[in-house]
Amino acid sequence: MGGYVECFKLGKTYDTQKGPAVIVEDFNLEMRQGDYVSLLGHSGCGKSTVLMMIAGLNEITTGGIVVANHEIDGPGPDRGIVFQSPCLMPWMTAYENVMLGVKQVYAHASKIDRHDLVVYYLTLVGLGDSLYKRASDLSQGMQQRVGIARAFALKPNMLLLDEPFGMLDSLTRMELQEILLDILVKEGVTTMMISHDVDEALFMSDRVVMMTNGPRARVGAIFDIPFERPRVREAVLEHPEYYEYREKLLEFLAEQDHKKAAVAG
């Protein structure tokens, strides 16, 4: 019996003007249910490509992906996505933006149940007082909160996060990281997050998956992160092994840099 999510010999080749470009090859990964995995690697190595294949929004060239015992062949409400920018309907309220997806996925639920669901998740992300504010009147951080509430309100089994905090200032970023972890612990959602930030990956994840540089990128190393949950930022930063892990991740990235320089030279 494998994991809850399995990427099996996953590969992606894009057709380019110069011919086929093998971006990801032989990418193997198993995730347990409730796992929080961060995907780290140099810019352009293929992280979004992997994430979008799991989302079912990017066609798989070779290999396959199994989620909850089903091989995926397209997008589905079982997998929620949060991008760097939430792409809300600016003329709609926070409430209406979340309700949009809820209405589609829970078409047969009662009106009151749908209402409660939307209010529940917007309140969890700290927007209980801003339910009926138009998206265009919300700050970037508040808009991203709506994006997170929208993803959770569809009750996904898996959450895919593509640099969800990348556009936020550091205070908002830390606050949203903590809110997200709180909800994830409550809901036990299996999560894959792309990040460029070693400290963010260490704070959030059960495992950090390092990708090698492309082309033909694959899993280069996997680090199990031992900090206990629920995570408290101060305790994580003071953990005796924190800087050891941080160093290992940075070393891996530096090694990839050297390899890239050697290939280019």
Ligand SMILES: Nc1ncnc2c1ncn2[C@@H]1O[C@H](COP(=O)(O)OP(=O)(O)OP(=O)(O)O)[C@@H](O)[C@H]1O
């Ligand atoms: N549709 C496409 N057609 C051709 N090449 C593509 C396409 N999409 C992505 N690529 C190329 O595939 C490689 C991997 O892209 P991808 O966006 O997956 O990387 P990434 O690791 O997520 O990058 P970043 O960290 O900068 O977001 C890049 O070289 C990119 O130019």
